[in-house]
Amino acid sequence: MKNLYTTILILLVSFSFAQQKPATAGPTSFILLGGTAHVGNGEVIENSLIQVENGIITKITSANEEQETSTSGQVYDIRGQHVYPGIIAPNSTLGLVEVDAVRATDDVNEIGSFLPHIRSIIAYDAESRIVESMRPSGVLMAQITPRGGRITGTSSVVQLDAWNWEDALVKEDDAIHINWPDRFVKKGAWYDPKVGYKQNEKYKEQVQELEEFFAQAKAYQQADEPKLNLAYQAMGEVFTGDKAVFVSADSPKDILDALEFKRRFNLSNFVIVGGRYAHQVTKELKAANVAVLANRVHSTPEADDDDYDLSYKLPKLLHEAGVLVALENSGQMERMNSRNFPFYAGQVVAEGLSKEEALQLITLNPAKILGIDHQYGSLEEGKLATLFVSAGDALDMQGNRLSLAFIDGRKISLESHHTQLYKKYKEKYEEESEE
Structure with missing residues (x-):
């Protein structure tokens, strides 16, 4: 009986903070424009252009050198931010x-x-x-x-x-x-x-x-x-x-x-x-x-x-x-x-x-x-677009603030029970400060 109560408690806690829905399956196309690309092989591309077609990186170059793109997908303006391969x-x-x-x-x-x-x-x-x-x-x-x-x-x-x-x-x-x-x-x-x-x-x-x-x-x-x-x-x-x-x-x-x-x-x-x-x-x-x-x-x-x-x-x-x-x-x-x-x-x-x-x-x-x-590990043409965009240096605790993340070209949720609790208590103390 004790084990039954424990199981029920776990289920209740799990449902109260359910996992985010996985990204929609299927090929995706988009462009990341203007960010600093940390390729993963030692190369860094300032003011980069990363083009993704059907979940695969088809082009990575400097935006100054080449602006023409073939994708009809969304363009993300990430100037001032950094792009990294998925860890x-x-x-x-x-x-x-x-x-x-x-x-x-x-x-x-x-x-x-x-x-x-x-x-x-x-x-x-x-x-x-x-x-x-x-x-x-x-x-x-x-x-x-x-x-x-x-x-x-x-x-x-x-x-x-x-x-x-x-x-x-x-x-x-x-x-x-x-x-x-x-x-x-x-x-x-x-x-x-x-x-x-x-x-x-x-x-x-x-x-x-x-x-x-x-x-x-x-x-x-x-x-x-x-x-x-x-x-x-x-x-x-x-x-x-x-x-x-x-x-x-x-x-x-x-x-x-x-x-x-x-x-x-x-x-x-x-x-x-x-x-x-x-x-x-x-x-x-x-x-x-x-x-x-x-x-x-x-x-x-x-x-x-x-x-x-x-x-x-x-x-x-x-x-x-x-x-x-x-x-x-x-x-x-x-x-x-x-x-x-x-x-x-x-x-x-x-x-x-x-x-x-x-x-x-x-x-x-x-x-x-x-x-x-x-397929993975670096931002190179022909590899799957498993990557993320960070506001600052991702290897630094203060700079690691993700704004976008993609797995196999699918845009994924960056919400979790941590972010939910953060927002919950942020609102709580904001309300108290207004009183």
């Missing part, structure tokens, strides 16, 4: 949990250790109010990733304005995700002032279990008439490179072991996630052609002898070493903090990267890592 949130659990304290709304993990056949997209809630609250910051796409177990499951890439998961899909079943065993594990509770690390005595055993699973899965693919095994079956595209392998690992030795694992099983599509100390093995990462999703920029040092700003500058160190790097946001309160992606990039600017280089960390680079850069 992409990789390795995200958006839409998998709505209320942490209500188990029925938590689909972030499943029971078991080796779960490549568990598909997160089936559980993705396109109407999540948390998902909706990402769009006003410019976060328009995400890689929906399960958690838990050694192989946590298979992720998919979605756009964040849809009626259901089928409509949201951009790239289905793009990667499996592995939690690499830790050589050292924490001892003691987090609140213990003497908390430290101890060697993981089962490290070799855990790595061997992972290797055995991959070996058996590879043999399954080569068998003539294998007995159906869903976990092994889901691994087929991993060995062909059509499905990526994302490995969460932080220490240099763990990363090197993961790279040896990549070599042993000839895994061509391989990404390190987190990589807190990946800057210590950049030569090996570059030689193996492995990208890194750097851990949350706004995080504290892990070890006593870490630089206080290691998390801030890690993306810069990797970028300067020639490693393809993007930002990710896993960890405590990761879903609601996903709206801070543009400000994570802004933090990296403070560490020495240019604004356009930092922008790539949340647009073009994650698009490359996710294998969707032929």
Whole structure:
């Protein structure tokens, strides 16, 4: 009975602040005129003209050079504003949990250790109010990733304005995700002032279990008439490179072991996630052609002898070493903090990267890592018009004020329960001030 009351309460709260209706489906055409276009590949076009036909960018140039256009769609005068590619949130659990304290709304993990056949997209809630609250910051796409177990499951890439998961899909079943065993594990509770690390005595055993699973899965693919095994079956595209392998690992030795694992099983599509100390093995990462999703920029040092700003500058160190790097946001309160992606990039600017280089960390680079850069990640001709217009610098909290946003050329709503509450209480205090 208690669970029934909890469910009813959630429904009432959900209906009181219902999600905005997704943008109308179908091809759209329009022009963005006069804004500063941050292309996403390092290029900036002042006083730009961006022409979109049937949801695809057909022209991007300087308005001074070419004024003639062929579209009959609406012209948006955005002089004095800035245009950016839609921000992409990789390795995200958006839409998998709505209320942490209500188990029925938590689909972030499943029971078991080796779960490549568990598909997160089936559980993705396109109407999540948390998902909706990402769009006003410019976060328009995400890689929906399960958690838990050694192989946590298979992720998919979605756009964040849809009626259901089928409509949201951009790239289905793009990667499996592995939690690499830790050589050292924490001892003691987090609140213990003497908390430290101890060697993981089962490290070799855990790595061997992972290797055995991959070996058996590879043999399954080569068998003539294998007995159906869903976990092994889901691994087929991993060995062909059509499905990526994302490995969460932080220490240099763990990363090197993961790279040896990549070599042993000839895994061509391989990404390190987190990589807190990946800057210590950049030569090996570059030689193996492995990208890194750097851990949350706004995080504290892990070890006593870490630089206080290691998390801030890690993306810069990797970028300067020639490693393809993007930002990710896993960890405590990761879903609601996903709206801070543009400000994570802004933090990296403070560490020495240019604004356009930092922008790539949340647009073009994650698009490359996710294998969707032929359609997304930058404002280039032939790509889908997934972009937004901001009154100021989108990487700065004061400048990130969106006036327009489009996904696949569809103009989307920038309203959310946050903006509704803002307007509600703004009116309240305006009325009080008039009394």
